[in-house]
Amino acid sequence: MRDENKDVLIEFNNVRVQFKGKGKKPFVAVKDVSFQIYKGETFGLVGETGSGKTTIGRAIVRINQTATGDILFKGRKINGVISKELDREVTRKIQMIFQDPMASLNERSKVDYIVSEGLYNINGFTDEEDRKRRVEKALLEVGLLPEFASRFPHEFSGGQRQRIGIARALIMEPEFVIADEPISSLDVSIRAQILNLLSDLQKTKGLTYLFISHDLSVVRFIADRVAVIHKGQIVELAETEKLFNSPLHPYTRALLSAIPVPDPRIEKKKQILVYDPSCHDYSVDKPMWIEIDKDHFVLGNKAEIEQYREMLENPVAMHNTYAML
Amino acid sequence: MKEPILSIRDLVVKFNLRGQILTAIRGASLDLYQGETLAIVGESGAGKSVLTKTWNGMLDPNGWVESGSIMFESEDLAKFTTEDQWLTVRGKKIAMVFQDPMTALNPLKTVGKQIQETLELHQDISGEAAKERTIGILSQVGISEPEMRYSQYPHEFSGGMRQRVVIAITVACNPRILICDEPTTALDVTIQAQILELIRELQAELGTTLVYITHDLGVVANVADRVAVMYAGEIIEYGTVEEIFYDPRHPYTWALLSSLPQLGIKGEPLYSIKGTPPNLFNEIEGDAFAPRNPHALKIDFVKQPPFFQVSPTHFAKTWLLDPRAPKVEPPPIVQAMQSKYKEYAI
Numbered sequence: 001m002r003d004e005n006k007d008v009l010i011e012f013n014n015v016r017v018q019f020k021g022k023g024k025k026p027f028v029a030v031k032d033v034s035f036q037i038y039k040g041e042t043f044g045l046v047g048e049t050g051s052g053k054t055t056i057g058r059a060i061v062r063i064n065q066t067a068t069g070d071i072l073f074k075g076r077k078i079n080g081v082i083s084k085e086l087d088r089e090v091t092r093k094i095q096m097i098f099q100d101p102m103a104s105l106n107e108r109s110k111v112d113y114i115v116s117e118g119l120y121n122i123n124g125f126t127d128e129e130d131r132k133r134r135v136e137k138a139l140l141e142v143g144l145l146p147e148f149a150s151r152f153p154h155e156f157s158g159g160q161r162q163r164i165g166i167a168r169a170l171i172m173e174p175e176f177v178i179a180d181e182p183i184s185s186l187d188v189s190i191r192a193q194i195l196n197l198l199s200d201l202q203k204t205k206g207l208t209y210l211f212i213s214h215d216l217s218v219v220r221f222i223a224d225r226v227a228v229i230h231k232g233q234i235v236e237l238a239e240t241e242k243l244f245n246s247p248l249h250p251y252t253r254a255l256l257s258a259i260p261v262p263d264p265r266i267e268k269k270k271q272i273l274v275y276d277p278s279c280h281d282y283s284v285d286k287p288m289w290i291e292i293d294k295d296h297f298v299l300g301n302k303a304e305i306e307q308y309r310e311m312l313e314n315p316v317a318m319h320n321t322y323a324m325l
Numbered sequence: 326m327k328e329p330i331l332s333i334r335d336l337v338v339k340f341n342l343r344g345q346i347l348t349a350i351r352g353a354s355l356d357l358y359q360g361e362t363l364a365i366v367g368e369s370g371a372g373k374s375v376l377t378k379t380w381n382g383m384l385d386p387n388g389w390v391e392s393g394s395i396m397f398e399s400e401d402l403a404k405f406t407t408e409d410q411w412l413t414v415r416g417k418k419i420a421m422v423f424q425d426p427m428t429a430l431n432p433l434k435t436v437g438k439q440i441q442e443t444l445e446l447h448q449d450i451s452g453e454a455a456k457e458r459t460i461g462i463l464s465q466v467g468i469s470e471p472e473m474r475y476s477q478y479p480h481e482f483s484g485g486m487r488q489r490v491v492i493a494i495t496v497a498c499n500p501r502i503l504i505c506d507e508p509t510t511a512l513d514v515t516i517q518a519q520i521l522e523l524i525r526e527l528q529a530e531l532g533t534t535l536v537y538i539t540h541d542l543g544v545v546a547n548v549a550d551r552v553a554v555m556y557a558g559e560i561i562e563y564g565t566v567e568e569i570f571y572d573p574r575h576p577y578t579w580a581l582l583s584s585l586p587q588l589g590i591k592g593e594p595l596y597s598i599k600g601t602p603p604n605l606f607n608e609i610e611g612d613a614f615a616p617r618n619p620h621a622l623k624i625d626f627v628k629q630p631p632f633f634q635v636s637p638t639h640f641a642k643t644w645l646l647d648p649r650a651p652k653v654e655p656p657p658i659v660q661a662m663q664s665k666y667k668e669y670a671i
Contacts, residue, residue, distance in 0.1 A: 048513040049484070157601070187368050188540050192584035192597035199594070214513060217543070221586035221595075240591075258518040260543025262587050263662070264566045265669050267546040272518045 007039040008075075009176055009208050010060065015069035015079070017055050029055045031232040032069065034289065035297075037176075042202065042209040044223030044240065046216055046255070052232040053212045057178045060210070061094055062087075073176070092122055095169035099181035101161035105153040111164055112149035115139065118172045138167040142197060159190035166197065170205075180212045195222060216259050220244055225295075228252045231277075234289075238296040248298045248308040251275045280304070329356035330501060330534055331380065336393035336403070338375055338384070338558075347605050349375045349388070351558040351613075357502065362528070362535040364545040364566070366581070367555035370602060373538045376555070377504045379403070381419045382411035417447045420500035424507035426487035430479040436490050437463070437475030440497055447498045459497075466493040467523055485516035489523065496527055503528075506538045521548055542585060546570060551638070554578050557603050557613035564639030571666035573659060574633075574641040576618045583658040596656060612644065620645060620653045 014032045021027035030052045037043045047053040058064040059079065060071060071079040078090050095118075098104040105114055115135050118124070125131040136146040142163040153161055162182065169177055179198065183191040199222065201207060213219050219226055220240055227237040228251065236249040247253045254275035261267050280287070285301035292298050292308055300308060338350035350372050357363055365373045378384050380395060382405060395402040397414070405411055423429045431439060440459045445451050450458060456475070463471035466489045479487055488508065495503060505524065509517035521544065528535055537548055545552060546566065553563040554577065562575040573579055582588060583596035600617040603609050612618070615625035622644050624630075633646035645653055654660070 048515065188542075188581065189368055189584055189598040191586070192589075192595035195586060196594045196597060216514070217587040221589050221591060254515060258514040260514075260517075260541060260547045262542040262546050262570065262582070262585055263665070264546040264549075264570050265666075267543070272522070275515070 006041075008036045009039045009073070010037040010210070011070075011072040011075075012036070012056075013070045013072070015056075015059065015071055016067045017052070017059050017064050018067045026067075029064075029232055030059065033229075033232075033234050034069075035227055035234060035237060037208060037210060039175075039208055040202075040206055041224040042211055042222055044219035044226040045210060045212045045229060046214065046219050046226060047229035048214060048255075050231075051229045053214075053229050054180055056229070057096065057180050057210060057212050060176075060178060061096055062090070088122055091118075092124070092172050093175045095172050095174035095177050097162075097165050097169055097177060097179040097182045100185045101158055101165050102185070104165055105161055107153055109152075110149065111139075111151055111153065114153070114164060115149070115168045115171055118168065122172075124172070134171055135167075138171040141170055141201070142167045157190075158186050159193055162186060162190075162194055163197070166194075166201070170201070174207070176208045176210070178210045178212065181214070182211075183218065184213070184215065191218075198222070216255060217261075228255065233299060234297075235299045236297065238293075242293075242296055246296075246312060248292065248296075248311060249300070250279055327358045327360075330359045330397070331357040332394075332396045333376075334394045334396075336376070336379065336395065337391040338372075338379055338388060339391045340385070340388040342387065342606075345606050348391075349558055349605060350379075351605075351609070352393070353555075353558070353560050355553060355560055355563070357534060357536065360528075360532055360534055361550045362537065362548055364537040364539060364549035364552045365555060366540060366542065366545055366552060368540065368602060370605075371555040372558040373555055374506055377421070377506065377536060377538060380502070380504070381415040381421065382408075383415070383421070416443065416495075416500070417498050418500055419502045419504065420495040420498065421504045421506060422488075422491055422495050422508045425511050426484055426491050427511070429491050430487060432479050435476050435478055436482065437477075440490070440494050443494050443497045462493045462497055463490075466490070466496070466527070467519075468493075484512055485520060488512060488516075488520055492520075492523065492527070496531065496533070499531055500533060502534045502536065504536045504538070507540075508537070509544065510539070510541070517544075524548075542570075542582070543587065554581070557609065558605060559613060559642070561614070561643070562639075562641040564635065564641075567666070568636065568639040571662050572635070572639070573655070574635055574639075574646060575614075575643045576620050576645065577614045578641075579655050579659050580617075582662065583656045585658075588658050588662070596658065612642075622650060 012033050012035050014034055015030060016032050017030040018026040018028045045053045045056060055064055059066055066079045070077050073090060112135055115138055116131050119131060125134060135149055139146050139148060144163050183194050186194060211219060211223055223240050226240050226243045227234045230251045236252045247256050254273045257273040282301060285303060287299050287301045289297060289299055290305055293312055298308055333353060333355045336350050336353045340347045340349055353376060367373050379390055380402060390403045393403060437459050440462060441455045444455045444458055460471045460475055463474055468474050468486060468489055482490060509520050512520060539545060549566045552566050552569040553560050556577050562578050573582060580598045584598060586595060589595045598617055603613050611627050612625040612630055615621040624644050630642050630644045632640045632642050634640055644650055
């Protein structure tokens with residue numbers, strides 16, 4: 001499963017996250033998920049509301065506790081009980097960018113404090129001058145002016161606020177950034193700017209991203225590899241183009257068919273596939289997480305895997321509007 | 326050409342915000358044809374919602390129609406002043422579906438009652454007959470077990486189901502025009518596809534004229550017959566959906582299409598529109614898009630362009646279409662769309 005040429009930065013081994021549900025039965029938000037994120041890549045995680053995609057992100061930054069399984073960061077376990085030093089390192093090296101820049105910035109603090117709050121938490125600066133210099137650098141890096149530091153969040157537009165959110169992550173000099181729907185609440189024209197900024201920062205700083213989104217079209221543009229998650233389980237994982245050109249799992253195919261494409265000719269004659277979870281018969285033959293093709297993983301039982309293999313051999317049989325784009 | 330069902334001429338809408346006057350719609354003209362689906366696209370603040378709100382008297386109290394006309398069934402809606410007048414149109418003839426089904430419904434009333442209310446208010450039925458109609462409408466919008474669902478509260482419905490209820494309320498009176506303001510933005514893609522399909526089916530069944538307000542150009546490609554692009558309170562280009570996607574002429578439409586990640590090339594930066602939309606508190610001179618337009622001509626900063634005709638159905642408000650203007654090639658993504666269209670033709 002491991003690719004020898006690539007450094008693994010984050011690794012999930014059978015991770016389960018559960019919450020107290022109604023009655024005694026816990027609600028399992030993430031069901032025994034395993035995957036790896038390589039250093040320097042953008043890993044897209046796609047799913048619908050309630051699929052558990054955000055919970056995975058939150059489990060990495062230790063907001064949600066895991067029930068079972070291991071989360072490794074550079075080979076060291078970071079879930080459960082860990083040492084103070086490791087906790088400090090994780091806090092610093094793993095940062096998050098949130099969805100709604102209107103809600104994620106403290107209205108009562110100045111930008112200066114918002115951006116440097118993380119530094120305060122870990123005593124990450126030597127003196128006041130050093131802190132100011134870092135804030136200035138972070139603001140410049142995200143395309144804002146240093147003088148904005150003395151302003152309050154309400155003085156900024158949605159796109160600028162998202163830049164502040166990114167600056168707050170950058171000041172910690174992270175290696176790994178979790179971007180949870182970073183452009184969903186932004187206007188179309190601003191989205192492009194933020195996507196460009198994220199990929200520039202990745203190039204200059206060698207960042208690794210976990211890009212969480214419900215929007216497959218954005219993920220296709222930005223991600224190197226994509227995992228599709230449904231009801232707490234990753235059902236398919238592959239290199240982006242592979243996933244879009246030969247989706248195997250019926251849920252992935254349904255999801256792909258449902259995305260509106262900005263091309264009327266394609267859009268008006270496309271057929272939408274509907275995913276019916278009862279199409280799987282897992283009563284006897286249990287599903288497994290299989291590498292069906294190089295770097296292409298899919299969840300299925302023996303009979304299904306057989307079927308998926310046939311699909312891979314006969315690409316003509318695949319009906320997928322996205323391949324036409 | 327078909328008769329327009331609604332025609333707007335030179336509409337100007339202003340708002341008073343703490344003593345300052347904001348011009349939200351700066352002279353828009355538009356015809357809406359019977360049975361068609363028109364999509365209005367543009368950035369936030371372009372005036373998409375405000376434009377449609379003037380059709381059923383839903384402008385906020387600090388806003389008013391300054392000038393222009395909105396002709397609907399030989400009446401000028403722009404001249405309506407009293408709530409009584411609006412009640413003859415709103416809901417009954419021109420209805421609206423809002424973005425967020427979580428907030429559009431009353432959490433304290435059962436879903437059935439909320440639909441029935443509309444029927445009793447606008448159509449002359451009540452009691453058992455109204456209940457029966459309500460249950461009929463619920464099943465019409467694809468809600469299974471309508472009798473049971475009738476007496477449930479909104480919180481017992483999922484997002485997609487709630488949006489179906491909102492649609493049920495709006496179609497209850499069989500309106501002539503249905504305005505869908507970002508109807509699927511709050512929903513998951515698979516649910517979105519179902520809701521769009523539902524609206525399409527209802528349209529085919531009832532012959533409703535649809536207006537979609539959206540910033541998702543994928544949805545536009547899916548639903549629209551015609552598209553109007555708005556920028557800074559003006560309609561700057563309109564045409565059939567194919568004309569707008571495969572042969573856009575206004576630099577703003579170019580910019581909008583070019584900034585889509587779906588059409589972008591991986592690894593290359595996306596085109597992003599420089600600067601910000603103009604401040605609508607100020608008087609705008611010339612073409613409102615000129616300061617952000619890389620193809621702006623000198624005249625763009627001085628004089629507003631008129632509409633130039635591209636085809637009998639396609640018009641764009643840009644000086645680039647003037648015969649005297651220099652020839653400007655559209656950006657690569659738009660050219661790719663053009664050549665793709667030529668391939669379709671073969």
